[in-house]
Amino acid sequence: MTVLKPDNAAQVLEAVRWAVAEEQPLEIVGTGTKRGLGRPVQAAHTLDLSGLSGVVSYEPEELLLTVLPGTPMAEVTALLAGRGQEFAFEAPDHGPLLGLPGGGGTVGGVVSAGLAGPRRFKAGSARDHVLGLHAVSGRGESFKAGGKVVKNVTGYDLPKLLTGAYGTLGVLTELTIKVLPGPETARTLVLAGVAAADGIALMAAALGSSAEVSGAAWVPENLAFPGLPDRTPCAVLRLEGPAVSVAARMTHLRAMLDGRAAQAELAGEESAALWRAIRDVTPFAEDPDRLVWKLSVPPAEGARVLDRLLSACPGAKAFLDQGGGWIWLSLPAGDALAGAVRGAILAPEGFGGGGHATLVRAPEAVRASVPVFQPQPAGLAALSARIKAQFDPKGVLNPGRMTAGA
Amino acid sequence: MLMPKPDEAVLRNREALVARLERAVPGGVIGAEDARRAYDTDGLSMYRQLPLVVVLPRSTAEVAAALKVCKEMGVKVVPRGAGTGLSGGALPLADGIILGLSKLNRILDIDYDNRTVTVQPGVTNLGITHAVQHAGFYYAPDPSSQIACSIGGNVAENSGGVHCLKYGVTTNNILGIEFVTMDGEVVRLGGKHLDSEGYDLMGVLTGSEGLLGVVTEVTVRILQKPETARAVLLGFPSVEAGGETVAAIIAAGIIPGGMEMMDNPALNAAEDFVNAGYPRDAASLLIVELDGPMAEVDHLIERVEGIARGLGATYCRVSTSEEERAAFWAGRKAAFPAVGRIAADYMCMDGTIPRKELPRVLRRMTEMQDEFGLRVANVFHAGDGNLHPLILFDANNPGELERAEKFGAAILRLCVEVGGVLTGEHGVGIEKRDLMTDQFDAADLEQQIRLKCAFDPDHLLNPGKVFPVLHRCAELGRMVVHKGRMPFPDLPRF
Structure with a gap:
């Protein structure tokens, strides 16, 4: 077991070329906080990118940040906050969920895992904000893609392909990411005492209005979230923007939903703490032996899929984000019940797939034997394999991280 | 514009191809030359090419069947939507079919x-x-x-x-x-x-x-739909002041629904055309639109106005009705046809630049007008740095089209030189294909072509577009193999 710790892109290139020549697979890590995500990598050597750390340029007026991949998220978050800006995709801090301290992780890790938070449905995920990158392919070649401007259609959008690819297509050596002004203020409307199906109907009404909701979640009575009433299922809706605007939209929203549930409001730090807990899946961090799944389904089907999950998986607990479109599911330690979980996703009724399920937290042995990511139809799987072969023909970059044997 | 050399065997085999396509897409194959002529160009109309055959499928199954025929017979395919693209992406190939998707319209x-x-x-x-x-x-x-x-x-x-x-x-x-x-x-x-x-x-x-x-x-x-939208017209005595105002609005944390800039030639052409009430003497004009709840829009309009006045705006008018807002936009939306009235022909470029480079790029473009002997008017998606210089020329004057193309290429190279890109929204197509090497080096382009090889290893789908040189997938550069010692062994390992 060797750890290669390059200081710059030239050394990354040298390391990958060595791995290609010797056919020695590499596990690519930043600070290692997301090692528990995805399938375990089978590699004798580690390529540690934490030495490629630092801000290359930050231009708030251009909405652009260029960093080296090993730059800590905490450093970037603080830098942007100093100018009232942020990554609008609200990257979660999954440290505590994965049994690690919070506040860790690097920008490269967030991009490689393609993360997003509660604002996903409105502001997109990491893939919508990565504008350009430099990387080293598994062929031992450096390349750049995208650009350093916020609008660009020149050539294929390779930055989107590498975002969320868990380091299996290239080793990132520089990232240019779009930044946006953070909201001036945020308030949360709490709708207490509503079951999941009613919660989804209320969220759909709010999301289909001009209230510009930027967070829509439903939590059950058996999970504790900060600021919410004990043992009460609640739908929560977040409004963000200039104070005068949030006040006007809140009035509108409360009137529109009047009489359908008991209303309460959270503001300031109380509101922020609630959405941090939803973003970071905090209630599931408390019992580290339980397994955690994340499902993505059409939001209006969230309650039906949830019912099927709860009846098929004894001891399951779950909450909903994205107006019902994400189901965070926790199962008792033991079998991951992949068949039951994926079987709960409703068969597509004509348009698009019915969704997908990812095993987010499980012991290494389980993640090695159960498909962590949704198995793909044969044609799509073959296409993905051809792309992997074009970018990494010797399979030296994070082999097995996304799919067994690739 | 050099396109891939037509495949003689495919041209000779045209009848067999038509027969097989007619079985794959019954009633959806256009073979007659007159009817094919309607598909010989797209929004980049200075380039024309009669396609070999036009196929208009009515279902996904027919699209798949047509593609299978072409794959088996080694025939190139140019997909086409409405044919409004501005970069020549749907320009036909002499030895390829046009696969038109217009009948898939449900x-x-x-x-x-x-x-x-x-x-x-x-x-x-x-x-x-x-x-x-x-x-x-x-x-x-x-x-x-x-x-x-x-x-x-x-x-x-x-x-x-x-x-x-x-x-x-x-x-x-x-x-x-x-x-x-x-x-x-x-x-x-x-x-x-x-x-x-x-x-x-x-x-x-x-x-x-x-x-x-x-x-x-x-x-x-x-x-x-947002509850309401209001626009403000801002005139400035210089391009710099307009550019600074855009940067200051964004730095203040405001992301407008739309933020467009026109230079003096463009705003005057638009004003001549639609009488939008633009200040003709302004060196640059900004239209900033705020949308959302009434209270937010009123609040932000006030802030935008304050920022602009602080940076020297000499003209400021806020829309007070939906009609007035539409009038503000009418000029901008008609900018292309308006420019079309003051010149026989115009060519629309589409580079994106870091916004801070706007004054420098506009200054350089003014100088280039003399070098190329052609005028240019500028409209600009100011918020995201996407520049649309309109080069005015007359194709009937010998040599002017070629000069306009050279001017356009020089502008796009300038965009790349200041840190920008060749195209913000129109695409590369054939128009900017040969400039790709100005933005990307060989390794960058090769990596993109490798992606293509995973989808279409024979280069049958829309070849001759986007990439200046097409290598056969099997002939792309060999892998670099450096056998030998462990890299930088002097660094600490854990």
Whole structure:
């Protein structure tokens, strides 16, 4: 077991070329906080990118940040906050969920895992904000893609392909990411005492209005979230923007939903703490032996899929984000019940797939034997394999991280 | 513009091809030369080429069947939507078929609970909004050609529009696609749920200019219309002051729904055309539109006005009615035809630059007008740095078209030189194909072509577009193999 710790892109290139020549697979890590995500990598050597750390340029007026991949998220978050800006995709801090301290992780890790938070449905995920990158392919070649401007259609959008690819297509050596002004203020409307199906109907009404909701979640009575009433299922809706605007939209929203549930409001730090807990899946961090799944389904089907999950998986607990479109599911330690979980996703009724399920937290042995990511139809799987072969023909970059044997 | 040399064997085999295509797409094959002539160009109309055959399928199955025939017979395929593209992406090939998607024009599903619409690729951009506007919804990306351009074409080009700084371009507004590979295989990505699993193939299909697959179905997200929108017209004595105002608005944390700039020649041409009430003496004019709840819009308009006055705005007018707001935009939206009135021909460029470079780029463009002996008017998506210089020329004057093309290339090289890119929203197509080497080096382009090889190893889908040189996939550069010692062994390892 060797750890290669390059200081710059030239050394990354040298390391990958060595791995290609010797056919020695590499596990690519930043600070290692997301090692528990995805399938375990089978590699004798580690390529540690934490030495490629630092801000290359930050231009708030251009909405652009260029960093080296090993730059800590905490450093970037603080830098942007100093100018009232942020990554609008609200990257979660999954440290505590994965049994690690919070506040860790690097920008490269967030991009490689393609993360997003509660604002996903409105502001997109990491893939919508990565504008350009430099990387080293598994062929031992450096390349750049995208650009350093916020609008660009020149050539294929390779930055989107590498975002969320868990380091299996290239080793990132520089990232240019779009930044946006953070909201001036945020308030949360709490709708207490509503079951999941009613919660989804209320969220759909709010999301289909001009209230510009930027967070829509439903939590059950058996999970504790900060600021919410004990043992009460609640739908929560977040409004963000200039104070005068949030006040006007809140009035509108409360009137529109009047009489359908008991209303309460959270503001300031109380509101922020609630959405941090939803973003970071905090209630599931408390019992580290339980397994955690994340499902993505059409939001209006969230309650039906949830019912099927709860009846098929004894001891399951779950909450909903994205107006019902994400189901965070926790199962008792033991079998991951992949068949039951994926079987709960409703068969597509004509348009698009019915969704997908990812095993987010499980012991290494389980993640090695159960498909962590949704198995793909044969044609799509073959296409993905051809792309992997074009970018990494010797399979030296994070082999097995996304799919067994690739 | 040099296109790949036509394959003589394919030209000779035309009759057999037509016969097989007629079996694959009954009643959907156009062979007669007069009828094919209608497809000989797209929005980049200075280039024309009669296609070998035109095929107009009516279903995904027919698209797949036509592609299988072409794959088996080694025939090139140029997919085409509404043919409004400005970079020549749908320019036919002499030895290739046009695969027109215009008959796939049905809206398949409107789902207000999931806030999605699923359509076939031939549905127009505006057609989506028209289908849902009675319920207060709309589809956000709004290219100027939205009345005619198709959603399939929008996906192929990753189209933008004046509102994309706030609401995103096509790639940020689609949830699912179905596409057919050159092998005739139907692949579905995403759906009504967020994020498609595995590699982000939807991300690379979007904006791939018809080189990776043929899109046969699109699921888009729809949004509720903002409660209100108001626009403010701001005139400045210099281009710099206009540019500084844009930067200051963004630095103040305001992301307007639209923020457009016109230079003096462009605003005067527009004013002549529609009498929008623009200040003719301004060196630059900004239209800033704020949308959202009434209270927010009023509050932000006031802030924008304050910022602009502080930076030397000499003209400031806020729209007080929907009619007035529409009038402000009428000039901007008519800028291309307006410029068309003051010149026999014009060529629209599409580079993106870091906004801070705007004064330098405009100054340099003014100098270049003398070098090339041609005038230029500028409209600018100021919020995101996407510049549309309109080069005025007369194709009837010998040599002017060539000079205009050289001027255009010089402008795009300038965009790259200041840190920008060749195209912000129109695509590379054939228009900017030969400039790709100015922005990307050989290794960058080779990596992009490797992606192409995973989808279409024979280069049958839209060859001659986007990439200046096409290597056979098997002949791409060999892998660099450096056997030997462990890299930088002197560094500490753990």
